[in-house]
Amino acid sequence: AQSVSQHNHHVILSEAASLELGCNYSYGGTVNLFWYVQYPGQHLQLLLKYFSGDPLVKGIKGFEAEFIKSKFSFNLRKPSVQWSDTAEYFCAVNAPSGTYKYIFGTGTRLKVLA
């Protein structure tokens, strides 16, 4: 069965600091990978996605993620965070050749201090 693990549950950074959130998945076949963000009081929004091709994907608001197949990882990065990035971030995986279910990690709560 697919599973997703996110290593950091709570992260606190100062503005302008660099961010990297870890995500590892377990599934032997082809996967699609996603990062979703949930700002306080808002619904989940797609930040970026990887289906195939260039393993370095760029999303909205300056976020990027790198798919490393050998490590089963899809870490999220941002070179310089802003206070407005305070949110909860969820990594998700989907196996397109399987049941097409989307499995989510436990989430990382990011707080950026102004």
Next chain:
Amino acid sequence: SAVISQKPSRDICQRGTSLTIQCQVDSQVTMMFWYRQQPGQSLTLIATANQGSEATYESGFVIDKFPISRPNLTFSTLTVSNMSPEDSSIYLCSVVVATGELFFGEGSRLTVL
């Protein structure tokens, strides 16, 4: 993209009662899911809502507790039956669009007293 409307957005219910949550999508979609997000936790898939047939439930979720209907490609309901305080959660309707992305509704925040 898809615009998903859920009703009610929030409700406070008494133990032992049932609540039905409605999900309306602005376009026809094949894949529709119901998730639960308990306080401080991640999203847990409850079931896949299948149009014209019984929903496919994940381990730990049963039809008697969470009956789901999906009469067409734009609408689904999730009922939380015989509620207990442990059912207090946010219930999310989500759909997969043609690009393979998963879109979420605003969620229905349920509090059971």
